[in-house]
Amino acid sequence: MLDAKASAALHTLAADFDAGRTAALARAVSVVENQRTGSDLLLAAMHSRVGRARRIGLTGPPGAGKSTLTTRLVATYRQAGFTVGVVAVDPTSPFTGGALLGDRVRMEAVALDPGVFIRSMATRGSLGGLASATREVCDVLDAFGVDRILVETVGVGQSELDIARSVDTSVVVLVPESGDSIQTLKAGLMEIADCFVVNKADRPGADRLRNDIELMLGLRSGLSLKDQPAHHGVSLSQLANPAKAARAAARTDDVARWIPPVLRSCATTGEGIDEMITALDRHFGYLEQSGDLQRRRRTRLRERVIDVVEHRVRRRLWTDAATNAWLDERIPELERGGTTPYAVANALLARSGSLLSTE
């Protein structure tokens, strides 16, 4: 698939990457993010070194102060001597360009530090998938030897939730005035939270929001979480993914279960950041001791394989000229109602077996 020149360029890139050159990291991330030729080879070559970084997700509504919080966390981790990667996932919203631009400018405070690597993920075409691409970019940062990876997502859209689910520790950031009373938070977001942060905690309503979250978590009602009805039914994606379902089940049955702390912060003044770092460390310790870390990372590996399989299926089918020509020939009959999309799909798969199963 690669010509000699491309192969040599990839070799040089891999060697520079292994030597720890930051420019090579930036190029490797670009190759992977844009799925340029050799992306798979590069990721495969670095696979054995993936798994050392701690991945922390920050999810919350627009305006919750996630970027300011991220900037504070980066600064604190840097003071402690850790290298940090930040992956900011732009929502695909056509309506939020302005706000995000502001975030990026704010983050420049830490962006000049060579121990910090910041990357914004753009919208992806349908062949790739944002969640899949984000996981791959995290893998590159991880293999490069970055100690902490902060993944910042706006909690809208299924793909952002998928991203938040694939980190080691998920932080859900809320603000008092966002108008998002706890009742309006859908189950998905509550389910993934390992830690809550009520940001802008100096504003009115902060205590009430904290109370609401804790009440929901069952802390105030005197019930242990085990006695609460399970809110999370088995989703289609769990059906398709026994490991995820097993993880959900294992969590419910755990005896010494992790109870998400509800922290206060004021990202603009830096208040509450140390407590947050402590909570993140504590959660990581819990993950290690409970076996959840291995389970989460196994799930992540499984999902990586599924991503790659689905991506290959799409590429092999829809970039194949013969398949496209064959499909085009079926359209007039479909138009006349002489056949159905289901019959055509079955016929397409029947003729594409060898296309799908061979490289």
Add this chain to the structure above:
Amino acid sequence: MLDAKASAALHTLAADFDAGRTAALARAVSVVENQRTGSDLLLAAMHSRVGRARRIGLTGPPGAGKSTLTTRLVATYRQAGFTVGVVAVDPTSPFTGGALLGDRVRMEAVALDPGVFIRSMATRGSLGGLASATREVCDVLDAFGVDRILVETVGVGQSELDIARSVDTSVVVLVPESGDSIQTLKAGLMEIADCFVVNKADRPGADRLRNDIELMLGLRSGLSLKDQPAHHGVSLSQLANPAKAARAAARTDDVARWIPPVLRSCATTGEGIDEMITALDRHFGYLEQSGDLQRRRRTRLRERVIDVVEHRVRRRLWTDAATNAWLDERIPELERGGTTPYAVANALLARSGSLLSTE
């Protein structure tokens, strides 16, 4: 795949549907939306009757007044004697539960009319896909004989854009005070708009917003649209879809090109609704005369086949016990770094060829 009882139930449902019973329509939509057993058979049976309804999409930011506008359009279409289907696509945002509830209540004004069918689409698991499910529900309404289908989406997230792209006429609704100056609108949304509506046009800034849109459309600059640089590069999804790419190319080269009108409305008073209906009719006439209607509908058929193929691939692979067990066995080696997700994916596809190609 169906037992005798399920098969008989499906037969009854199909017969009631054919007889035009509204209860059967509601049940058919549920079967299709939740992909219950027999969903494919039902859709295949009605496929030859799909293609008579006009599909109109309304996309815009939260709070733009899309639901009120939809309600007005429904009322006007009903007065003209048309039956109407409304498909409201809930964004998967965990943060917007409250606002949507309000929308649904407002829409009750028309919901009691037996000539109106309203359906809210919920979040979908990863096996299905929101855009795919929405297209299928529209097909059911279309086959039932509904004259106009209004598809209401919040313009955030890739799947909502995909939905907006799959209708006959796309209306983009904006409001002066939404803070979304035209510069922040991403290319995707401008590209799909066949008609702009500046809603809440009695508020300050409405004229400026209209001017901005028209300026962007090149009307004020004295340049024809053909002279403008093409903003829409070929996306990955176009690469994967030659028909879409061809359509984009055909549009640019058209001599008598459709120039999206920029209308004013005030949904709460009903001002501008008649003009909107006129513009929609005019656009449909253009679609018929230019051949765009056939092109769009062919693209839609093609995308339906692609949806079905990808859904089948996922179902056949990830609900297959042997494949899952095989994948689980690979995880420890993946963990040790002894193999890579790419090698495992290739091996998985190599062993699954017959699984994928046979029903």
